[in-house]
Amino acid sequence: MFWKKRRLKKTDPQTPAKSIVDLLKQLKVNPDFTHFHHKGPHFSCWVSFMQTLVDVDYVHRDVFPYLYSNQVHCLSDVQTILPFEEIIRTKELSVIQSKLLEGFIVIQESENKPDCLIIPSIKVQGRQVEQTEIETSILGSHEGFVESIDTNINLIRKRLPIPQFQIKELRVGKISRTRVCVLFVDGIANKENLNTVVQRISDLEVVSLIDATMLALHIGDNNHSLFPQFIDTERPDRVAGALYEGKVAVLVDGSPNALIMPSTIVEFFAAFDDYFLVWPIATAYRLLRLFAVAFSIVSSSLYVAVLTYHYQLVPKDLMGALIVSRSSVPYDPVIEVLLLEIMIELLREAGARLPTKVGQTMGIVGGIVIGTASVQAGVASNILLIIIAMSALAAFITPNYRMATTIRFIRFPFILFAEVLGLLGIALCFMLFVCHLIKLTSLGRPYIEPIYPLRVTDMQDAYIRLPFNFQNRRPQFLRTGDADRTNPQRAREKVGKQSPDIDE
Template structure:
């Protein structure tokens, strides 16, 4: 659809397209120039004090819209002759500079979308390192990333998703480090989407990940710019979605979800210890409660004799079998967690602490459960919260329930059977076509130095083989070992 010949027809066209034109503002400058914008989307100060003032003082006789376009001193300007592009720009807060009778118009970026100032990351907190987090503005987030990586090889491609929402997405990668096939795969998956729209990056992830039926996330959602910076340097690709304060990082391995940017800020031996605690927490969270259920139901012989007497005394008043007892406590813990997350902050904290103490004590006195199981379930729940990525923590807690059920039905054989199914499932998973259990399978022992472990940086000169990057070296290993005094 071409641009109409008059302003009245322009407004009538907007009305026919079922646009609410109550907030459409039309102002006139000299030489029959007209500026059109939505008052609640554009910056009124920018439009009135700069754009309108500049149009009033420009002296160009005679002129065309092509001649006028470079003279406008306001932001980004685009020349168009398409009505559809003009309407899309209007709905994004741009201003249309239009003159009746001309076949083209000027689009001026005067958008001022609602946004907040960058603040501390609330979900992925750390003690040492940068504290800033992403916001809902894609322009602000892109500026934060560029402040971390000021390199000419940092590429960003602007994409659009959704027939209705027309959500802007920025595809970020380092051209000399990222694998071209990975960039093409992610770009193709986004451009192939034919949907009404996406509201937030967490919804987009479910459309572009390899296996949407899996309970394990295959792409990382992060609100930390430093994690994005580390990922870009490792050859990964990042997506920024307008309106979301979470960036999408891929491809990602299963072990990546247990790595924190803080591991790089701590000394290597402390980082190895903390990362080891996280991996230990996985096994505690998944296996502790099922092992209790299996031991009390089928395998009394594995319980130490010194523990049998206090365990029997603790369970003497409990009328339920271990399976129902453990499921009751696990569901109670999940209800307390969900209630604490949904209530206001101060009320939620009180609910989690007081509710846990009161319910736990009352459950023991009423004979619903034993003291030992309360300690085991609390330790398992605490271990699941050590996972740096929230989505993986939810998956770990979910896996615990089928493990408990199979342990209550078949004992140790049920636990082994469920773990086998879990390992087979993880072996079959991929992330943007890359193996999900790398570097465990396929085995890449050199990449274990910065996944399971975190060795000193002079030993990490080679980049990971996970993304098959063309640039294999981070730095010169021999030069990194040289330590010269100033007088040398």
């Protein structure tokens, strides 16, 4: 009884402040809220601000001197005299409240009157722009996003110095009212995509929004799908590239990630470095990555299937090696595989949680000591250890972290199916995933796009990367406002005639 009552009381939302007096009273509880009466010779007023949000030096240096000056007699005088570009004079309570909590200074003539002046004086605190940590690259820009949305927009705008680059600001979260910015290039980005994004974000009913990836989970097309539907990146250059391509980007205040949408599955396997390498090499690495992903998903389940059901598939010369390494293992292949897979997952999780330096030690301890020890103790076979280690390595090749986790996860259903029906089970499981991918959409656009619907022109930047002069059209997938990247005729003219013969 009491429990229930108490809980009910707690969940009861706090009554919103009805007047400025209520608001001030509510805020006064906080120790960092400063509210004092200023009494000057000509003018007296009430000043209130959140000490922790406001740049105090700045206030002392640039705001108060004007308040104390002789020219000020009333609030309008303050407004004219202060050398700021944006001073709001309002009576609206909601504006006052939100501005106050963002780090603005509020100046009132009398404590009880709602008429007040709001002066911006936000203290920007946070990391400096640093090197990217998750999506590292050897070539190209090393700047990464930080937690401040303004810095992030600055980083992107530097790369898009055009007036068509536009930002739509939205507020998300019933309580948090987090700033969310939708970035796009007007005239290139598809209007429908943009509207869908804005619609989905503004329709969101959440209490708070802490990170961009959380937003991605909320506005995805299928929230139960294992596959991430929007790319999250911490590279401003990648976002800029995507915007030029005609995509829409979303930034969330407080999150060092931008979301790029819509995206197809192959984009998750493309690193931004690919564009900095000559096309045959870039193509080779992309194919390598896709092969690695395929290997990572099916290798351990293939091991289970072949060793449990299809001994015929093993070539005769490998047979000996397999049997010798298996013969001292007391478990079925599936148990053995699960044991090692879970061990690798443990290592990965421990490595991610521990501080960097300890993490490295962890890797060595796990990889070398536990691996060899488990083989020597006879609970796992040598060959399996190689396979598992390779597949773990292959999973980390994926440039996108969320995709990498998906890939590491989906091998478990494969292993189970392989145990039940052998290769047939793998095929059925594979089918399920492929059918799921065919169904999946990203902002209503097909997720496995260059494959289905088959669009050959989009293949040039999917599994392979053709040279840039082939890529003079934007992807069909995005249905951009302007399909051509460059003016094809002018480009052709500039290349000039091809030489008619050798040495001519």
